[in-house]
Amino acid sequence: MGGVTVTALDAAWADRWLRECARVLADRREELIDLDRAIGDGDHGENMDRGFRAVVAKLDEGPSESVAAALKLAAMTLMSKVGGAAGPLYGTAFLRASVAAGDRDKLDGPAVEAVLTAARDGIVARGKAEPGDKTMVDAWTPAVKAAAAPADGEAALEAAASAAEAGAQATKPLTARKGRASYLGARSAGHLDPGAVSTSYILRAAVTAAVSEISAGDVA
Amino acid sequence: MGGVTVTALDAAWADRWLRECARVLADRREELIDLDRAIGDGDHGENMDRGFRAVVAKLDEGPSESVAAALKLAAMTLMSKVGGAAGPLYGTAFLRASVAAGDRDKLDGPAVEAVLTAARDGIVARGKAEPGDKTMVDAWTPAVKAAAAPADGEAALEAAASAAEAGAQATKPLTARKGRASYLGARSAGHLDPGAVSTSYILRAAVTAAVSEISAGDVA
Amino acid sequence: MKKLINDPRAVVDESLEGFGLAHADLVEVHWDPVYVTRRGGAVQGKVGLVSGGGSGHEPLHAGYVGQGMLDAAVPGAVFTSPTPDQILPATQAADGGLGVVHIVKNYTGDVLNFETAAELCASEGVDVRTVLVNDDVAVEDSLYTAGRRGVAGTVLVEKIAGAAAERGESLDAVEAVAKRVVANVRSMGLALAPCTVPHAGKPSFELADGEIEIGIGIHGEPGRQRVGLEPADVLAERLLTPVMEDLGFEAGEEVLLMVNGMGGTPLSELYIVYRRAAQLLSDRGVSVERSLVGNYTTSLEMQGCSVTVLRLDDELTSLWDAPVKTPALRWGV
Amino acid sequence: MKKLINDPRAVVDESLEGFGLAHADLVEVHWDPVYVTRRGGAVQGKVGLVSGGGSGHEPLHAGYVGQGMLDAAVPGAVFTSPTPDQILPATQAADGGLGVVHIVKNYTGDVLNFETAAELCASEGVDVRTVLVNDDVAVEDSLYTAGRRGVAGTVLVEKIAGAAAERGESLDAVEAVAKRVVANVRSMGLALAPCTVPHAGKPSFELADGEIEIGIGIHGEPGRQRVGLEPADVLAERLLTPVMEDLGFEAGEEVLLMVNGMGGTPLSELYIVYRRAAQLLSDRGVSVERSLVGNYTTSLEMQGCSVTVLRLDDELTSLWDAPVKTPALRWGV
């Protein structure tokens, strides 16, 4: 049996989060491409992979000074490397998140909620999507809501990630009203929204970065 | 058991020959297209079908006055409707054949030989192909030779058609040195030459037009 | 996937490099970030014209950079809008002191990236106007969508606004004429076969033998409707009718008719579609005064076409006829 | 077979009808027999230029009818040379009193039909010269073949001879310059995917995934060699090397480089091939002075391309640059 240790949601965590995003999104590249092929233009997996690879290249220049700095680095890089709808939306999300993180050296539960809320609000401000429009907002909105309860940062992240996963799954029956999938009208129903799914991966990556699995041997 | 009656190789026969060519070539359109797809550009069946349909349309205006007139009508029509290599080659063949038929009102064995020889020589004069180059000349040359023996016109045609069929089959192993198939080099071997095959159909049609099958009942 | 490419990730850069070499007399390709300008840069005292969008629609947009059309083009990754850090320097390079018009196809990604870029440009002191092109009538219900897409009509906006800028019109006037083209141009497209995005490696959608997609966009998106293959004359009518209805044409009007290939369709087929579309227009008493037939706004190697109609007036016609000297559109000079 | 057509047998006529409607300002389509002339007919006191061949290579040849290029074009059925009864009136319509040059791609069918037509023309009092184009180096051993084929280099012959005729050169001179282009132009092509002739209804050959044909012609004929799909840079070299060797290029020479699409290949891919071909030429010290990239001599919807190199001298360059005003090639006017 193994155990887990939870690390503080500090600058090092933020860097690990971004690297974990890059790892997961590279892994899920084809899956996200296929989701986007079904109701969009088949580039979402490539866009996210390209963006986060660039983030990692930036991180390799040295560790971030703060959570806010890491998030801002992600924001600027995604903005200039992703393009498409996802670039400005995730770019704005990380930028607003960075501002919300402020000069905190680590995030507790309420801080996690504040950061995620800022991110979601940024996406809504840019993209004007409402819940139910079958966009990434449908993953962010339940995530923000779920993050409100826990006092502990990691628990807030865990709740957010699970809610985002459920939210992403719940986009399946919806008819898209924003983004490229909206052109399909009723034919968009029956498919997951790629941006909602990538959001769920990004939030799950935040949890993974916070939690190290320790094998039974290690804790013996 | 049935018998056959042989009709004179006169103007009516010539008209029937051309109509029979049209019928057979329409029937063999796809086969000739496929042969030409393999080593050429896939139009031989379409070209021959188009050309002989036009010949029939001309024949429908009234019966030919003579063998020579029927052959000249075919020559001019094929020349203006077939295009490609086959158009001028068959056009020249029928034109020279028409001249060779001259003012004969019907053809006997030597006349058949003279007509076929003129046709073959016309093709060679235009196309400069030698026997073995994997062209229609490989059907015409043995046909001309076989037509030399019989005194009887129908027997000469029958011998020519059979020789043309054998000649066409014998093009299979050859490497093309003239026409579009020559671009393939050694890859042209292993396929029948479409023009040699259409030549064998045209000569067989001449026999069919000369011979009416009569069922046993009719001759009882 | 069979393509004349090297690394799927290098497609846009290598293609632009070839483009720059082939048309060095007309254009300049800039790297890091990537954008294309007219050879010689901004024309002082002329309104600048910049467009851009995902790659894969060649010759759109870089093929339309040159005298009488665009001053700069900003290519994104394949089917992915470019980013603000590309659009900013392209806009600065296009600014001849009178400001710049951004011609943007109406897609969420393009709109958001050009929006951000316009803010950056403003903060750098460049007066930027944005004209959204949304000619695709296949997207019917714009209340419940991201709005109509910009497709092949974009070429007409770029040509006509480019001519207005070239003849010395003000920023307001160039913006206004571009918007007038947008207000009077409509398009609709169909696909016989999908395209394959290099980095995706798989066709953008699946179509059975004998099936086609009506109302496709230019990004390999599936269309609104899947129907059986029909004769070209029927298909031409399927495309033209909604275009005509949306524009509300009346007898006696004059139009430009464009039949645009999606990249993998032979020119001969485009002319067959053109023939029927022209007949239908003339049946309604609409007079086709100008035409454009060819691959002008493509979707990689997609097989299919779109039909575009632009309502003309004397000014638009004379701007259309004005000289243009770009890699992909050229006359009068 | 998925095509934007009506009846497979009506493809050529309906396409020409659309072509005539779309370009009524430049050309006139004649029926029964079919041929295309410059709007306004023969230019008196100018040598006439006529070309023709099977359809399916659009814009070749009808797309090159107009000022500075052809006076008439004679389209046959798809991939089938036209007949003498079409070529005769087209030639007469092109004769401005100084005689006519026939530009004929070297295929048995084209040669024989133009030969007969030339005899008919002579008997009608038109002085006809025939220039055979045979630029395709894929056909190596011309002793054992019908000789090298005419492919995309034909466009360069038509453009340059057309410019010579337009500037008032004599029949001898126009014939001579056309032959000089033929002597200095070489091409080679490849296919990633075959085309389907409408009346055949089946692909012209079969290629497995990952297989390509090197040395194809423009009639859907299989090539000389079937190889595995390779990167564009390798393929560009496979095409350019025999072209260069056949022309025997030396450092310091100047050339025109053309990368021609076979109809179904995106422009972006052609530029990737162009990029490498231009690099290879410059590595050898050969200077690319002019370029042409696009679908200029096609094979229906075939996917693939050809590379053409023309050795330039000052006269050929200035004839190339001379104004041309046709549906498919236009500059300077």
Ligand SMILES: Nc1ncnc2c1ncn2[C@@H]1O[C@H](COP(=O)(O)OP(=O)(O)O)[C@@H](O)[C@H]1O
């Ligand atoms: N207006 C919007 N608001 C929020 N999210 C949006 C909006 N438009 C698109 N999206 C999200 O962007 C995702 C698509 O991103 P991507 O494929 O990278 O960009 P593009 O659509 O430009 O190709 C969609 O799945 C959706 O979640």
Ligand SMILES: Nc1ncnc2c1ncn2[C@@H]1O[C@H](COP(=O)(O)OP(=O)(O)O)[C@@H](O)[C@H]1O
């Ligand atoms: N030089 C030639 N001499 C004799 N026959 C030839 C010659 N060139 C081609 N042919 C014949 O023409 C046939 C092809 O005819 P067709 O397909 O209609 O014309 P094309 O080759 O122009 O498409 C070949 O199969 C061959 O028999």
Ligand SMILES: [Mg+2]
């Ligand atoms: Mg997408």
Ligand SMILES: [Mg+2]
């Ligand atoms: Mg053939």
Ligand SMILES: [Mg+2]
């Ligand atoms: Mg995209």
Ligand SMILES: [Mg+2]
């Ligand atoms: Mg042919």
